[in-house]
Amino acid sequence: MNIILLLRRVRSLCIKELLVILKDPSSRLVLVLPILVQSLIFGYAATYDLNYVPYVVCDQSHSALSRDLISHIDAAGMFSRLATLSDSSQAESWIYDGKALLAIQIESDFSERLHAGRNAAVQVILDGRNSTTASIAMGYIGMIITAWNENRGLRSPVSVVTRAWFNPQLETRWNIMPAMIACLSFLQVLILGALSVAREREQGTFDQMLITPLSPWEILIGKAIPPILVGLVQSSLVLLVCIFWFRIPFAGELHTLYSALLLFTLSSSGIGLCISAIARSMQQAMVYCFVLMMPLMLLSGMATPVTSMPEMFQTATCVNPLRFAIDSVRRIYLEGAALSDISVNFIPMLAVAAITLPLAAWLFRNRLS
Amino acid sequence: MNTALCFIRRLNALTIKEFRQIARDSSSIMIGLVLPCVLIFIFGFGLSLDVNDIPIAVVMEKASPSARSILSGLNGSRYFSPRWVSSMHEAELLMHNHDVSAILRTGNDFDRLMQQGRGEIQLILHGTDSTTANLIQQFCTAAIGVSVQKELDRKGNLGRMTMSWAANLQPKIWFNEASTSTWYLVPGLIVIVMTLVGAFLTALVMAREWERGTLESLFVTPAGRAEILLSKIIPYFLMGMGGLLLCLAASRWIFEVPMRGSLLLIMLSSALYLVVALGMGLIISSVTRSQFLACQAALMISFLPTVMLSGFLFDLRSIPAIARVAGSILPATYYMEILKTLFLAGDNMSIIIKNNAALAGYAVLLLATAVRFIRKTLD
Amino acid sequence: MNVESVRGSSCDAVHAQGLTRVFKTKNTQVTALSSLDLRISSGTMSALVGPDGAGKTTFLRMICGLLTPSAGRLTVLGLDPVREKRTIQARVGYMPQHFGLYEDLSVQENMKLYADLNDVPPEIRTERFARLLEMTDLKSFTDRPAGKLSGGMKQKLALACTLVRSPELLLLDEPSAGVDPLSRRELWEIITSMVQKEHISVLVSTAYMDEAERCSMIMILHEGHLLRCGSPEELKKLTDGLCRRATVPDSLSARTFQAMLLDNSDVIMDAVPEGANVRFVLTSPEIKTEEVLQSTVSLPLRCVPANPTLESSFMHLLKNVAKNTVTVQDKIKHAESCKADNNAAFNTLTAAAKKTSDAVTSLQQSEIVIEVRDLVRRFGTFTAVDKTSFEVRRGEVFGLLGPNGAGKTTTFRMLCGLLPATSGYLNVAGENLRSATAQARSRIGYVSQKFSLYGNLSVMENLRFFGGVYGLPPLILRQRIQEVLDQFELTGHENDISGSLPGGYKQRLAMAAGLLHRPEILFLDEPTSGIDPLARRMFWRQITSLAELGTTIVITTHFMEEAEYCDRMLIQDSGRMLALGTPSEVRRLGGNSSTIEEAFIHIVRQARAARMAAGDA
Incomplete structure (x- = not known):
């Protein structure tokens, strides 16, 4: 009997919360459209892979060999020659003005040296304003030159055969988009959670709710479920974009993915509800949310790998549920990881949920007034 | 009374009011002061795209002195920390558990194949983190190339296989010789901080005035929209410039990012961008008139795109047209280019003039729109 | 004729001809004002009254140029508020319903800001600020942030900010909504003294009839139409000869008696408790009042003619409109449902009446459902509620009265379990709701x-x-x-x-x-603030039925005439109990006043004076 009553109360609260969020057509749009647009645009934008590298060349050798090398570079596809310079000093301004990403310079004795059985240098000047892009472009050139050498029968006795697991072409998009499944909904779950109680406090409806027979735990459950549902729907949207638009093969099991996402949204709605219970106004709730969200996102491994962070930061990110969510989603999505493989990731998320949710329930009634 | 004097007095009163509110409102301080400091800390110390000491599993199916000496070449590299394991099975297990990011493997008959010039070293990469994987591939190939060369030199008898007459790459990275990512993350940080104060905070504060009805009371005073707008712009402009100085100081003395262009140009371009950001904030708040929507909108059109689309992380030239167009609509993209150039390259007037012209265009357009939106009526 | 109209318009503060304002949303179109014709001559005080949605705020906003008219003509001080907005705004003062006080700024800073914005020359400021602070009694709070003031103080500060300069025309949009009677009086004292000293024209919208009565002209709006316009005397004449007053029989409470009269809607248009009497308005002067009373209450009652009031005329006008707009079909439907309702309600009422004199004693003997002893609540060093004790019995209507900041809301929140008490005993429906089970709270x-x-x-x-x-x-x-x-x-x-x-x-x-x-107990916190008399009457009719059915009701209100409906009431100020008792006991305590409002003001002022004296000593 008590269980039926409890379920009935929580059910009405959930329905009401969902209605508050979804009633307005424009707010329904706000929940869906930006997610789709962001996942599409970021999916396209988020790539370290270069497919257009503008470059200039200064061939002082004017030999058949140097021309052959340059034509190899042009044939690679991603390099686009903007100009052929006669004087190496001209290269400087092309780079300086940001028109060319790199300049290739072949010395006049290039052909002679090679024919004489000596090493010949191909000088490459790169624009280091974005050092990641520069080193990737450098890698491309290096590979082309190696291939060119080999083409001419100059095989090294040892070759490196590369094979990549889970992402054969090593596409950045395959790395970023699964992260977006967790990342984009994180924002919304946090904000919805943070606003839910703050809005009611501001509009005076929270007192009304505290007077009803709802216990703090029932309020908590009723308040946590709608953001979780919204978050899961948004994650599913991004998931669909990943699978059907960007055609990134999904290697895992859906139930594994959703249990990870469920745990993640649970912990992030716990954070949101804590903010909500502390904040005095909606504005304050949003500001807290924002101030918290930026570090959490930046230190989540979404754009920069966690392993590149200093030790101290890596330790600090242990309390960041987003970090573990992104890691879990990537592993499930790309590697087909099973629950047992990523169970370690669940511990910190579970811990965050286990601390924030009871804290929020307690704060509902006992916040200092 | 003299109208100009009245104008100044009203503007002065409104501006003082705004400053008092900033000082007494915890959220303004949070966004204007605390958050920039946190971001400086994170960007300067926490974020890095550089790879160091990547754990790599090394497997030799059969002990071979030459394979061992070639692979030992990795030991000295700052990029890798190799871990020798005895079987491929063990290595794969490590890889599955993300304990290592790559496996280097030599086969049973490596020695024999190398004699024949067909030696093969397998590099198996963990593709989930594709950026790191790409870098590993590059560094690994280069390091092995060097090791092989050394090994060949040591065994003079294999001289005919020498590669000493190949063309080889001699790279030179300009502007960021050591290729540290902090150098280009810091200009990105400045863009984010300026967007935060200019667009986000201003939108929030102005939306609050709409919501609390204080604008209705202002509208019926003789204060015109010029005063009302200016009184919003001036404090947040100064606050944004304060944030800029904070970031500049941090980049100079904490992160030791070079500043090759002139400080004056950095300040001027930043001032221009700040006006653009303020214009965006004012428009967002006037259209939404609610703090919740203003916050959502500001977040959507300022923060995330600034990180993802402005050329901060990803090279704009290589992304598909649709995303590139989206990026080129963002004022932040132009500001980002100016900052990167001024910080790392120097006073390149053609880049600076071109991008500043774009920013100036935005400033005029956005401010004019903001003035139009704040008509002194409630219609 | 021509000359006169020109002269007339030049000294009119506001002149509207066919003024219309339509609000369009995506799929609806709301006419807030439709072809309004009126003129307000300068140097006078005029009032706008009418139910919610009558178009009062829209009209005020159009006068000061915040909204543009959809059709018609509007001149303000001889100027066009759309084209000459800046000039008008320099000459008109406007206090919106929710005045834009900056909550982070102090009282002084708010006043200075509005003085600067309104180009008040520095040389006259010192004197004016001092006078305004004196009048508003805010002298000792100049450094307090506006957000930390009580509701009444906020309204007074808003008025002070509006009056930092002397405008030619002052527009006030419900300046006293949610303000206690004491602050309301002070607010009006400021307005009238400013008007007299500086010859300002005032246009005020209000829900209080006594405030409207202070004005020389009253405009009654209803759903965007001007129902009637005239001086208080002219309007009162509408119900001349229709008003009666009858003493409440001992066996009935004032509200039961009033409810019985109200239910007889064919002959009695309106009824309202007033002191120990009930004043009511007949639908026609020919009705034999004694017979009507005999048939409704089944008691022989004496009844005397009463003076018409503004409120009776207002109710008369609104009820006529309501009658005319309800379509025939609706009327039939409504009449049928009413009959069933009324029958039930009437039965309980007559049953209550039949209990005769035991009714009152039975109430005194019925079970105690709320018990409060020595209740204290402190916020830091500030004591919001100090040693308050009272009890409420089942079926009672219990009123909590007091000026803004008296501790009513704090007491209320503690009763409901929203706020823990610092000390004292608290029992509601057999439990302390702070730690009560879900079941207790559902009561x-x-x-x-x-x-x-x-x-x-x-x-x-x-x-x-x-x-x-x-x-x-x-x-x-x-x-x-x-x-x-x-x-x-x-x-x-x-x-x-x-x-x-x-x-x-x-x-x-x-x-x-x-x-x-x-629920067994119903808590109502200022349920009627900002609501017009018609709606208030209906509200109290419902409360009466609930109480008859045994629901206990605890209510706070700023309308002192509503205190007459209560069985007993508690008057608080600064957290302390000042009076506790039935309406007649309270009236007696308050210097034998004829109304609760006077008694209330008397009691509060006396207590404050006593405290001041004690403080001095």
Whole structure:
């Protein structure tokens, strides 16, 4: 009997919360459209892979060999020659003005040296304003030159055969988009959670709710479920974009993915509800949310790998549920990881949920007034 | 009374009011002061795209002195920390558990194949983190190339296989010789901080005035929209410039990012961008008139795109047209280019003039729109 | 003729001809004002009265140029408010309903800001600030942030900010909504003294008839139309000869007697308790009053003619409009449902009446449902509620009265379990609600001060939610929803978005939601503030029925005439108990005043003076 009553109360609260969020057509749009647009645009934008590298060349050798090398570079596809310079000093301004990403310079004795059985240098000047892009472009050139050498029968006795697991072409998009499944909904779950109680406090409806027979735990459950549902729907949207638009093969099991996402949204709605219970106004709730969200996102491994962070930061990110969510989603999505493989990731998320949710329930009634 | 004097007095009163509110409102301080400091800390110390000491599993199916000496070449590299394991099975297990990011493997008959010039070293990469994987591939190939060369030199008898007459790459990275990512993350940080104060905070504060009805009371005073707008712009402009100085100081003395262009140009371009950001904030708040929507909108059109689309992380030239167009609509993209150039390259007037012209265009357009939106009526 | 009209318009403060304003949204079109014709001559005080949604605020906003008219002509001080907005805004002072005080700024800073914005020359400021602070009694609070002032003080500060310069025309939009009687008096003293000293024209919108009566002209608006316009005397004449006063029989409470009279709607248009009497308005002067009384109450009662009041005329006008606009079909439907309702209510009323004199004693003997002893609540060093003790019995209507900041809301929140008490004993429905079980909490209902239902949900969705959280089973819930919809006349509005309902409807919906689960005790925190007399009358009629059925009601209000409806009341100030008793006891305590309002002011002033004296000593 008590269980039926409890379920009935929580059910009405959930329905009401969902209605508050979804009633307005424009707010329904706000929940869906930006997610789709962001996942599409970021999916396209988020790539370290270069497919257009503008470059200039200064061939002082004017030999058949140097021309052959340059034509190899042009044939690679991603390099686009903007100009052929006669004087190496001209290269400087092309780079300086940001028109060319790199300049290739072949010395006049290039052909002679090679024919004489000596090493010949191909000088490459790169624009280091974005050092990641520069080193990737450098890698491309290096590979082309190696291939060119080999083409001419100059095989090294040892070759490196590369094979990549889970992402054969090593596409950045395959790395970023699964992260977006967790990342984009994180924002919304946090904000919805943070606003839910703050809005009611501001509009005076929270007192009304505290007077009803709802216990703090029932309020908590009723308040946590709608953001979780919204978050899961948004994650599913991004998931669909990943699978059907960007055609990134999904290697895992859906139930594994959703249990990870469920745990993640649970912990992030716990954070949101804590903010909500502390904040005095909606504005304050949003500001807290924002101030918290930026570090959490930046230190989540979404754009920069966690392993590149200093030790101290890596330790600090242990309390960041987003970090573990992104890691879990990537592993499930790309590697087909099973629950047992990523169970370690669940511990910190579970811990965050286990601390924030009871804290929020307690704060509902006992916040200092 | 003299109208100009009245104008100044009203503007002065409104501006003082705004400053008092900033000082007494915890959220303004949070966004204007605390958050920039946190971001400086994170960007300067926490974020890095550089790879160091990547754990790599090394497997030799059969002990071979030459394979061992070639692979030992990795030991000295700052990029890798190799871990020798005895079987491929063990290595794969490590890889599955993300304990290592790559496996280097030599086969049973490596020695024999190398004699024949067909030696093969397998590099198996963990593709989930594709950026790191790409870098590993590059560094690994280069390091092995060097090791092989050394090994060949040591065994003079294999001289005919020498590669000493190949063309080889001699790279030179300009502007960021050591290729540290902090150098280009810091200009990105400045863009984010300026967007935060200019667009986000201003939108929030102005939306609050709409919501609390204080604008209705202002509208019926003789204060015109010029005063009302200016009184919003001036404090947040100064606050944004304060944030800029904070970031500049941090980049100079904490992160030791070079500043090759002139400080004056950095300040001027930043001032221009700040006006653009303020214009965006004012428009967002006037259209939404609610703090919740203003916050959502500001977040959507300022923060995330600034990180993802402005050329901060990803090279704009290589992304598909649709995303590139989206990026080129963002004022932040132009500001980002100016900052990167001024910080790392120097006073390149053609880049600076071109991008500043774009920013100036935005400033005029956005401010004019903001003035139009704040008509002194409630219609 | 021509010359006169020109001269007339030049000295008119406001002149509207065919003034119309339409608000368009995506699929609806609301006419807030339709072809309004009126002129307000300068140097006078005029009042705008009317129910919610009458168009009062829209009219005021158009005068100061914040809204543009959709059609018609409007001249303000001889100027066009659209084209010459800046000039008008320099000459007109406007105090919106929610004045834009900057809550982070102090009293002094707010005043200085508005002085600067209104180009008040520095040389006259010192003197003017001193005078305004003196009048508003805010002298000792100049450094306090505006956000930390009580409701009455905020309104006074807002008025001070509006009056930092002396405008030619002063527009006040419900300046006293939610303000206690004491502050209300002070507010009006400021307004009248400014008007006399500086010859300002004033246009004020208000829900209080006594405030309207202070003005020389009153305009009654209803749904965008001007119903009537005239001086208070002219308007009062409308109900000349229709008003009567009858003494409340000993066997009945004032509100039961009033309810019985009101239910006889064919002959009695309006009834309202007044001191120990009930004043009522007949539908026609020919009615034999004694006979009517005999038939309704079945008691021989004496009744004397009474002077017409503004309120009686206002009710008369509004009821006539309502009669004319209701279509025949609606009327039949309504009459049928009313008959059933009235029968039930009437039966209980007559039953109550038959209890004769034991009625009052039985109430005194019935079980105590709320008991408070030595209740204290402190916030830091500030004592909000100090050693308060009282008890409420089942079926009583108990009023909590006091000026803004007296501790009413704090007491209320402690009773409801929203706030822990610092010390003292508290028992509501047999438990302390702070630690009570869900079951105990389901025995109380609460309707808070502000409209606190979910504004973007429909009426039905709100009711379903509250029914659901009180754990009503689906079948019973459906039935209860239908019952409360009928009871509060919300049928037909089930799918309306509750946030966009007019104020009276919102208030009824809040009541409906609070009563869904049939609570034993109902807490009402200023349920009637900002609501017009017509809606208030209906509200109290419902309260009377509830009390008759045994519901205990605890209520706070700023309308002192409403205190007459209470069985007993508690008057608080600065957290301390000043008086506790029945309306007649309170009137006696308050220097034998004829109304509760006078008694209230007397009691509070006396207590404050005593405290000051004690402080000095």
